[in-house]
Every structure is written in C-alpha cells, then in structure tokens.
Amino acid sequence: MFASLRNFEGGLFDDFKRLEREMDQLLGHGPWSGGIRAAAHGSYPPINVGVTPERIDVYLFIAGVDPKQLEITLHQNLLTVKGERRLQPVEGAEFYRRERFDGEFHRAVNLPEDADPEKVEANYKDGVLHVAIERRETAKPRQIEVK
C-alpha cells in the first residue's frame, strides 16, 4: 500500500493522493477569494493569514532558508516575500524522488487595509516565518460609553 523508497512512480495509494491534491489545486479549494496578485495553490512557499482585532498574523511555511536573506516588504496592504531556497547539493547519488522546492520564489498577499507598516515584527522558527503586523488604532473595535 505504501510507496517504496526506490519506486519512481510511487504506489497506487500515493498516486491517488497526488491526484486528489492536483484536483484541489485545479479547482481551487476554500472560500477565500483570490486577489489579482494571488498565486495559484501549490506555489511556494505556502502562506496562511489570520486576523484578530489587534493584529494580522502571516505564516510562511518555508523550511531551511536563512531568514536574513529574505526580502519582506509591506507596501500599503500588500505583503511581498522574495528570496531563494537552495537545496544542499548531493553528489554521487541516484535520485528516486525530487519533490522539494529548489530555486527563487516571490509571493505576495493582500492584507486588510488597516495594516500598519510601521509596526511589523518577523520571527523564524522551525522553518516557519511568522510576520505579525499591528492594525491601526482606528480599526480596532471601541467601546462607546453612554453618558
């Protein structure tokens, strides 16, 4: 049932999983409306974005890069990440599978309009880059006192 380590094609089970994933990518998946700059699913690196009333949290799943080499910019509400991932070269070996991303990447994601470019913090741990962006004061819900 499982794919053999040395099998080029993978087992039937693996093929089925791959097909399922490709269908998801093709048809789109999830209710998120894609921005005009949004890349198709399956592009590198995968990104998750979440919001709370106070801030916007962006997670980039980007294992094995030097975070200092990444170019992260926030222009108005467009967050762009540029960089490259170079895999450790392997010599004198025969490859059975090569699925991991190797090369340059560039991704952009639209954030809510109240993202504050002055208050951004980035932190890299276990291959996940977390960018936290505060939202401008005006956007936070305020309790209005009734006199």
Place this chain on the structure above:
Amino acid sequence: MSKTSDISKQAASNTQTKAVEPPIRPAVDIFEDETGITVRADMPGVSHERLDIQIDKDTLAIEGKAEIPMPEGLEAIHADIRSTSYQRSFTISHELDGEKADAMLKDGILTLHIPKREQYQPRKIEVRVS
C-alpha cells in the same frame, strides 16, 4: 472592511464544518549512494519533540505535528496549509538497516539516513600478485 470580515466569517464556518483535515503529505527528496538511502522531508513548524519516526522490518513512517503559536480568536482569511500534522510512509527493502538509521531535524527539514547492511555495502577486492 465589511468585505474582509465576511470572508473571514465564511472561512471560520468552513473550518468548523470540516472536523478533521487530512494530514499534509510532506514533500521529499530520496536518494541513494553506496552507503544507503537518504530521505529529506520538508516539515515546517515541526520541532524535535513533535517528530516521530518509526522503522520496522519493511516500513518507514514519518509523522510530525506542527506547533505554531497563534493568538486567541484568530480568524483565517487565507490558508494554503489546512492541517497541522504531517504524515508519510514508505516500504523499505531488507538490505536497509533500520536499526542504524540516523535522523536530524533543522529549520523544519528532516534528514534521515538509512544505511545498507554491511554485507550489502560494496567492498573493494584486493588483487594479490602471486
């Protein structure tokens, strides 16, 4: 602004209806040299404590849980990754010595080396001159 919150509400209700997301199948590179087979897997978010590798006679199973600190009440507005667990299995052939496998995890990349049993490693044969 109203549009954004609509989208996130939709996103939140969507994640609720789908109780269990299928685990992520991590991307791997697999290569073989004289000494054995090496598997490299991308598992961002997984720390040493949350990585589990099982090798028995003929199966290699890799599992990991991504631990990503998220603020309370976070609403997803975009999600390429919808699961926090990784899972992938392979069959391994008998000449590989699972007991001597060696694993390393760095910045979300797992490197696993499974050596060949000694009798399967290439040996150089000395030619004696008589």
